[in-house]
Amino acid sequence: MQSELSIVWIYPDLLSTYGDQGNALVLEQRARARGVPTRIHHVRSSDPVPQQGDIYLIGGGEDRPQILGAERLRKDGGLQSAIARGAAMLAVCAGYQIMGSVFGGEEGQPVPGLELLDISSSRGERRAVGELAAEVDPALRLPTLTGFENHMGVTRLGPGVRPLSRTIVGTGNGDGTEGCVAGKIIGTYLHGPALARNPALADLLLSWAIGPLPPVNDEWYQRLRDERLSAVLGDQA
Amino acid sequence: MSQLPLRAQLASALGRTAATLSRATGRGDGSVIGGRVGLMLEPDLLRKLATDRKLALVSATNGKTTTTRLIASALMELGEVATNAFGANMPAGHVSALSGAKHAPFAVLEVDEKYLPEVLDTTNAGIVTLMNLSRDQMDRAAEIWLLAQKWRRALAGKPAHVIANCDDPLVTWGASTAARVTWVSGGQRWREDSWCCPECGGPLDRGGSREMGQQGSVHWACRECTFHRPEPDWVLDGEDVIDPHGRRWRLDLQLPGEANRSNAAIALATVDAFGLDPARALPRLRTVTSVAGRYTTVERDGRALRLLLAKNPAGWLEAFEVSDPRLPIILSVNAQGPDGRDTSWLWDVDYRILRGRPVYVTGERRLDLALRLDVAGIPFQLCDSFDQAVAALPLGRIDVIANYTAFQQIRTEFGRAV
Numbered sequence: 008m009q010s011e012l013s014i015v016w017i018y019p020d021l022l023s024t025y026g027d028q029g030n031a032l033v034l035e036q037r038a039r040a041r042g043v044p045t046r047i048h049h050v051r052s053s054d055p056v057p058q059q060g061d062i063y064l065i066g067g068g069e070d071r072p073q074i075l076g077a078e079r080l081r082k083d084g085g086l087q088s089a090i091a092r093g094a095a096m097l098a099v100c101a102g103y104q105i106m107g108s109v110f111g112g113e114e115g116q117p118v119p120g121l122e123l124l125d126i127s128s129s130r131g132e133r134r135a136v137g138e139l140a141a142e143v144d145p146a147l148r149l150p151t152l153t154g155f156e157n158h159m160g161v162t163r164l165g166p167g168v169r170p171l172s173r174t175i176v177g178t179g180n181g182d183g184t185e186g187c188v189a190g191k192i193i194g195t196y197l198h199g200p201a202l203a204r205n206p207a208l209a210d211l212l213l214s215w216a217i218g219p220l221p222p223v224n225d226e227w228y229q230r231l232r233d234e235r236l237s238a239v240l241g242d243q244a
Numbered sequence: 245m246s247q248l249p250l251r252a253q254l255a256s257a258l259g260r261t262a263a264t265l266s267r268a269t270g271r272g273d274g275s276v277i278g279g280r281v282g283l284m285l286e287p288d289l290l291r292k293l294a295t296d297r298k299l300a301l302v303s304a305t306n307g308k309t310t311t312t313r314l315i316a317s318a319l320m321e322l323g324e325v326a327t328n329a330f331g332a333n334m335p336a337g338h339v340s341a342l343s344g345a346k347h348a349p350f351a352v353l354e355v356d357e358k359y360l361p362e363v364l365d366t367t368n369a370g371i372v373t374l375m376n377l378s379r380d381q382m383d384r385a386a387e388i389w390l391l392a393q394k395w396r397r398a399l400a401g402k403p404a405h406v407i408a409n410c411d412d413p414l415v416t417w418g419a420s421t422a423a424r425v426t427w428v429s430g431g432q433r434w435r436e437d438s439w440c441c442p443e444c445g446g447p448l449d450r451g452g453s454r455e456m457g458q459q460g461s462v463h464w465a466c467r468e469c470t471f472h473r474p475e476p477d478w479v480l481d482g483e484d485v486i487d488p489h490g491r492r493w494r495l496d497l498q499l500p501g502e503a504n505r506s507n508a509a510i511a512l513a514t515v516d517a518f519g520l521d522p523a524r525a526l527p528r529l530r531t532v533t534s535v536a537g538r539y540t541t542v543e544r545d546g547r548a549l550r551l552l553l554a555k556n557p558a559g560w561l562e563a564f565e566v567s568d569p570r571l572p573i574i575l576s577v578n579a580q581g582p583d584g585r586d587t588s589w590l591w592d593v594d595y596r597i598l599r600g601r602p603v604y605v606t607g608e609r610r611l612d613l614a615l616r617l618d619v620a621g622i623p624f625q626l627c628d629s630f631d632q633a634v635a636a637l638p639l640g641r642i643d644v645i646a647n648y649t650a651f652q653q654i655r656t657e658f659g660r661a662v
């Protein structure tokens with residue numbers, strides 16, 4: 008990090024269908040609450056991706072924008088350089104699939120991805136729509152993952168990544184796991200403002216970029232989490 | 245229309261009975277249940293009911309109920325009009341509306357965006373009115389590029405005369421396969437879903453930008469292909485509408501806000517296709533004061549509450565524009581089926597415009613909204629119920645913005661305010 012934390016939101020013009028802006032706003036709020044000056048850069052698909060960002064965000068989108076987004080990112084190369092440099096990234100839904108070797112296009116045809124994550128995705132039989140809850144990999148020491156998924160993707164994880172979590176409710180990758188983690192990259196099917204429901208995940212990304220963080224007031228985050236988890240898990244929560 | 249075959253007549257009559265029962269038992273407006281009974285008995289009923297009428301279909305993400313109402317009000321100048329006034333905008337609601345006014349020579353139907361291809365195929369409507377497309381409740385709505393693609397396929401090769409808002413690039417693309425299009429410059433307030441060319445995916449340049457020079461801010465063109473905004477036949481210009489003959493008409497609506505002026509411009513262009521001149525249509529548009537509870541003001545314990553409906557980010561933007569910045573505001577959000585079960589869209593709304601106003605938050609998903617406002621840095625008071633929010637407020641005028649089922653709950657408290 009230089010003088011301020013730089014959050015780069017990739018292609019809001021193509022990949023921003025479900026309140027994806029929320030992840031950028033949550034990171035900004037939680038960094039500022041720690042006294043860290045923060046700036047959010049919106050990078051449109053006609054512009055080059057800056058290589059000096061600290062945290063990169065990429066969101067969900069329809070089939071055509073997803074294919075266009077993948078093509079432009081492959082051609083641009085900025086994101087790949089930033090990740091090679093050690094930047095952190097949260098990739099959501101269509102953006103998550105783009106980070107793998109391949110994903111399914113409009114007609115299910117394979118479309119090449121960026122190969123930043125050792126995953127490959129294809130179109131599933133049914134759309135997975137609804138609340139999701141999952142237990143996070145204990146090594147990451149994070150509380151239960153909560154959020155909403157809306158996708159038709161099935162994602163196979165290769166040996167180069169670890170599952171982010173094991174689903175309690177919901178579909179996720181399609182094999183009982185949800186999302187993945189490798190280095191400083193997190194991928195997830197929790198679409199839109201995933202970090203609003205999982206502030207600890209936001210803090211993990213922030214700590215990768217700026218080091219250990221003091222706690223902040225989590226009242227509204229916590230109340231929303233409690234309500235959602237008890238609505239979804241009932242007595243299990 | 246009286247020439248319906250016996251089976252269709254029976255189906256339609258049974259449908260009406262069910263609708264009456266539904267209303268009598270207080271379970272709804274009756275507009276959907278009646279149509280469902282009818283459709284089960286006679287799947288071809290909608291086609292038969294639509295035959296021999298001059299019919300317009302109205303579709304968009306936002307403003308379809310209001311625009312349908314405006315068009316229907318104006319067409320009464322010409323004769324009886326069948327319309328689905330309660331916003332029941334799928335085929336069952338259409339059957340109910342048409343069988344409720346069998347002899348009406350004119351019909352205006354609000355149509356859910358996804359159902360437009362099917363309803364157009366079934367009814368062979370002569371006129372199709374299209375206003376805007378933007379992100380909606382995504383857990384149930386189709387994706388909007390795909391939706392526009394389906395409109396294109398449905399309109400291609402049909403004789404329908406399309407009235408479309410050329411300031412919305414996705415609507416323009418969706419409409420441009422039609423045999424005949426009247427373009428209306430109705431403005432575009434929400435642009436977050438149209439930064440890319442629907443034809444080739446390239447960037448769209450907007451008027452006033454470096455690429456577009458001094459063109460008006462509504463102008464747009466693709467930087468990479470030839471797709472661009474068509475020249476409008478009708479133009480909304482502030483408070484006025486300019487018709488294709490260059491005549492300028494002051495709108496003077498009772499409905500508030502730019503979105504409703506845009507709806508009115510589209511309505512004028514639509515009724516013109518029925519042969520009704522703005523001089524005769526406008527006085528009727530001006531009689532519309534509220535639409536199914538929207539924009540209506542209700543009284544409670546010395547407080548005058550104005551009810552605004554906002555179902556998606558573009559709708560919130562329009563509601564904020566209408567809302568009086570000097571007044572306290574109640575926001576109510578649910579996530580039942582009709583609202584979409586997913587509240588992610590809250591993060592697409594820019595709530596910073598509420599800064600400085602007393603804000604009261606309620607509804608079944610008030611905690612989602614509370615966190616959203618907290619992150620936006622907007623102080624608010626959380627209320628367990630709408631009544632609690634009203635009781636917490638000072639006497640006087642108050643604005644209320646609610647999403648679909650939250651709005652209906654509030655409206656029911658006031659005896660289904662219209």
Ligand SMILES: [Zn+2]
Nearest residue numbers: 441444466469
């Ligand atoms: Zn283009």
